[in-house]
Amino acid sequence: MGTVMEAPMSNQDKAPAGVLALFDDVDSLLDACRRMRDAGYTRWEAHAPFPVHGLDKAAGIKPTVLPWIVLVCGLTGTGCAMLMQWWMNAHDYKYLISGKPFFSVPANVPVAFEMTILFASFAAFFGMLALNRFPRWSNPLFRMPEFRRVTADRFAIVVDPADPKFHAGAAFLGEIGAKQVLPVPADPSPAKFPVWVHMVGSLVTMAALIPVALIIRAHYVTSPNPPIHVVPDMDFQWKDKAQTSNPTFADGRAMRKAVAGTVSVDADVDPNLLSYQSGKSTMVDATGTTYRTDFPLPVTKELLALGEMKFGVYCAPCHGGSGYGDGPVHQRAMALETAGWIPPVNFHAETSLALSTGRLYDSIVNGVRGNMQSYASQLPTAEERWAVVAFIRALQRSQNASTSDLPQGMQPKEIK
């Protein structure tokens, strides 16, 4: 049986922080633990310098709830990840990528996996701290020199004053084989932080708010000083800004004037050029539509050259270089015996020769009966479209020319 000693401490007016019982060997510790458990003690702990098999069972320690907390938090992480990805990809900002579904489980696995691990490990880490009531600033046991031997060659049981049977603890511990039973002196450190800690803490907290306050202020206050670029990002670019100078140019201006002859896409266009239904002369075709029959531009060599070029690029693939409706696209479609192929119009057919200039222009702008698409975006200006119309007319003349079309003086003399 051990001896109960008085604690050699000054703060005896405070209630002791527990009772410490020391044992010489592991078997007496295990035996004492069993008897503590059976006697109904609940708030106590056993300490040993090495892990002791069976100690948990002897001390009656129940399995911790931590795994369940980790499981619930992990599943919460999975759910959050799924919800977040559904919200972002399938609800708030749908973005079609290669025709994939907005929401599909396999695509969401990596993020869900990561968030599960994240939530679970946070739960394990902080849950362990919370269940152990950590962080704890000091432990009165560490002030006892006797307790230090628990890291070397002593075994100990410490009973918490919160245990309902605490008052009988000291005597009982002696009975169950403790070699030494000591009251754990109360923690002499003050229960409250010293005032200066509060002061310094408050000052540091307030100082930490200053940068935040400055950043918020900068959002609302204008200043003549250039901004501070913490993350320069694309703030500084290798380009000239408006109203700056650039020595590359003779006049030193960074802003350049438009190249001579530039036509703005939204510049005013002569409405006469855009119209294909009204002009100096008109006709009504078989469908009852009125078309102009005149040509609104002076026909120059340049205009015809432009028309030839555009026709070669955009029309010849179907209508053929000479306009016989035998372009390579048509020939290929014939070779493949494409079902339902509608042949491009032969511009030298009787019906085509009868088409008005306005109808030709209309075909370019609006397409033809849904069988030929519009070429308005390929030929965006009225001038280009009329140039193509002029060139089609030239093509038609070239295939149906008479000697009277030759310039004066080059016409053959009549043979008698």
Ligand code: HEC
């Ligand atoms: C992809 C082939 C294709 C290209 C390229 C094409 N066309 Fe056509 N075009 C057709 C087809 C097919 C028809 C016959 C449509 C129909 O009969 O309904 C047609 C018919 C026409 C007609 C006859 C309109 C009418 O009232 O009968 C004109 C004029 C015409 N195209 C002008 C052009 C011009 C000008 C271009 C170039 C800017 C062009 N096409 C480029 C396929 C094409």
